[in-house]
Amino acid sequence: QQPVQSPQAVILREGEDAVINCSSSKALYSVHWYRQKHGEAPVFLMILLKGGEQKGHEKISASFNEKKQQSSLYLTASQLSYSGTYFCGTERGGSGGSNYKLTFGKGTLLTVNP
Amino acid sequence: DTEVTQTPKHLVMGMTNKKSLKCEQHMGHRAMYWYKQKAKKPPELMFVYSYEKLSINESVPSRFSPECPNSSLLNLHLHALQPEDSALYLCASSQGEVYEQYFGPGTRLTVT
Numbered sequence: 001q002q003p004v005q006s007p008q009a010v011i012l013r014e015g016e017d018a019v020i021n022c023s024s025s026k027a028l029y030s031v032h033w034y035r036q037k038h039g040e041a042p043v044f045l046m047i048l049l050k051g052g053e054q055k056g057h058e059k060i061s062a063s064f065n066e067k068k069q070q071s072s073l074y075l076t077a078s079q080l081s082y083s084g085t086y087f088c089g090t091e092r093g094g095s096g097g098s099n100y101k102l103t104f105g106k107g108t109l110l111t112v113n114p
Numbered sequence: 115d116t117e118v119t120q121t122p123k124h125l126v127m128g129m130t131n132k133k134s135l136k137c138e139q140h141m142g143h144r145a146m147y148w149y150k151q152k153a154k155k156p157p158e159l160m161f162v163y164s165y166e167k168l169s170i171n172e173s174v175p176s177r178f179s180p181e182c183p184n185s186s187l188l189n190l191h192l193h194a195l196q197p198e199d200s201a202l203y204l205c206a207s208s209q210g211e212v213y214e215q216y217f218g219p220g221t222r223l224t225v226t
């Protein structure tokens with residue numbers, strides 16, 4: 001089942017903050033965050049696991065609310081290089097599916113202007 | 115080295131042609147993936163290989179045939195494709211379950 005991302009698009013000025021949300025109606029084992037620039041491959045940002053473990057880049061922060069099956073990606077003091085489409089990918093694992101199977105949300109287009 | 119390479123970068127093929135896409139990684143990853151991505155859409159999982167065995171086939175039409183000759187290589191054989199199969203085909207790899215996936219730059223496929 002495809003997770004729901006919001007907002008669909010956001011425009012920022014350099015230095016501003018943004019939050020991108022990802023939610024699922026099914027129990028999740030993990031949430032992944034990727035950024036894809038136009039014409040390029042998706043690049044890994046963060047994994048959040050059931051139980052609280054996180055793996056990712058130091059300058060990116062995110063949260064995972066297991067009770068609500070929601071994750072949020074926090075982009076602070078945005079830079080021009082943050083522009084791109086952000087995808088969350090969810091894994092259900094266990095009886096709900098394989099931990100190899102990532103289902104991506106529709107994406108959030110982030111534009112950072114000077 | 116965190117690079118996944120894919121060849122060719124671009125491919126144009128007719129509906130009666132047979133072609134192959136290639137993917138390679140040298141990170142020692144045990145899982146490899148094929149995704150299909152249409153413009154302005156998210157990647158859609160097609161196949162997963164784990165330890166060189168096909169572990170997930172997302173009900174992909176048989177005109178797409180994956181192959182994993184060894185732990186570093188992944189191929190996608192194409193035959194009798196339809197114009198709607200035109201898309202960006204992405205390969206990815208990971209250490210295993212619940213690890214970050216590293217994506218290759220993709221092959222832009224056009225079926226005429």
